[in-house]
Amino acid sequence: MDKPADIAGAVAALRAGGLVILPTETVYGLAADAADPRAVAAVYAAKGRPAFNPLIAHVADVATARRIAVFDDRAERLADRFWPGPLTLVLPIADEGAVCDLARAGLDTVAVRAPAHPIAHALLLAFGGPLVAPSANRSGRPSPTTYADALEETGEAAAATLDGGPCAIGLESTVVALLDTPRLLRPGAVTRADIEDLIGPLAEAEADARRSPGRMTRHYAPNLPLRLNAEERLAGEVWLGYGRWGDAGGFNLSPDSDLTEAAANLFAYLRAADRADGASGIAVAPIPDTGLGEAINDRLRRAAGFVG
Ligand code: TXA
Numbered sequence: 001m002d003k004p005a006d007i008a009g010a011v012a013a014l015r016a017g018g019l020v021i022l023p024t025e026t027v028y029g030l031a032a033d034a035a036d037p038r039a040v041a042a043v044y045a046a047k048g049r050p051a052f053n054p055l056i057a058h059v060a061d062v063a064t065a066r067r068i069a070v071f072d073d074r075a076e077r078l079a080d081r082f083w084p085g086p087l088t089l090v091l092p093i094a095d096e097g098a099v100c101d102l103a104r105a106g107l108d109t110v111a112v113r114a115p116a117h118p119i120a121h122a123l124l125l126a127f128g129g130p131l132v133a134p135s136a137n138r139s140g141r142p143s144p145t146t147y148a149d150a151l152e153e154t155g156e157a158a159a160a161t162l163d164g165g166p167c168a169i170g171l172e173s174t175v176v177a178l179l180d181t182p183r184l185l186r187p188g189a190v191t192r193a194d195i196e197d198l199i200g201p202l203a204e205a206e207a208d209a210r211r212s213p214g215r216m217t218r219h220y221a222p223n224l225p226l227r228l229n230a231e232e233r234l235a236g237e238v239w240l241g242y243g244r245w246g247d248a249g250g251f252n253l254s255p256d257s258d259l260t261e262a263a264a265n266l267f268a269y270l271r272a273a274d275r276a277d278g279a280s281g282i283a284v285a286p287i288p289d290t291g292l293g294e295a296i297n298d299r300l301r302r303a304a305g306f307v308g
């Protein structure tokens, strides 16, 4: 029998401890009941994800988030401005039962986000509680930005699947920790400048990575090796261009040099380049490091194995 593909079927699957392929505005997620340790364990298993790397609790609205996490004035201002949307806040945990220990990897903090995608929002409302939803890729691989890619990565482990079409943003949410000094743990579509305008300067993620465990490993990686800031294609390489750095044979993330378009195309084009017949590597053109470019270059460096 086909798996359920509607909200009611997805809610039933979640209540039974099952996993759901879920579209969001950033990337597709693999969702489970955040309060159910067995369901959360199944998420880690499906992704092959190390259990020291905590998950994001997704909520329908800020009222739900305030029940789970301790909101300070900075959190209130950021949520008021950017939720629902591609921003995750790391805050002290307030309700340890709502987001189980395993979901938080045993930390006394929790990452919360209210997604803007109408299907994600509808599912969260219908379910009535927080859902963990890591990107639906297997650990270390590029995040899926289409329904087909999500099914290919972890669809087998899901009890229900929701098709929301291609993801509008294409990069995972910005992650900001508001524990002591505000820190940018993962750049994203809500840019550094957007956040600093509201709450002042952001520190970098700590080098020891304990506060953002998911940042330690090689990530977002295709199978072929990546060569970054390439100004031309070498023999055997697939070309991933940007703006004027075009090439007849390959892909161009954005011929018009539009960073939003490049972000939306990034993971799908990395996957497509990875499938090219007989290629020995992927060469990526220079991409400006301003605005959304910071997040694009962050994902590219990690995909290439340069983990800073
Ligand atoms: O856009 C997104 O955020 C997507 C969609 C599906 O919502 N989800 C996503 O989840 O990217 P995931 O699990 O792939 O990435 C979560 C990131 C990881 O880098 C993890 O280490 C970090 O958030 N994180 C989660 N909880 C944390 C915590 N308590 N402290 C520090 N970092 C945390």
Ligand code: MG
Pocket: 134, 135, 143, 172
């Ligand atoms: Mg991920």
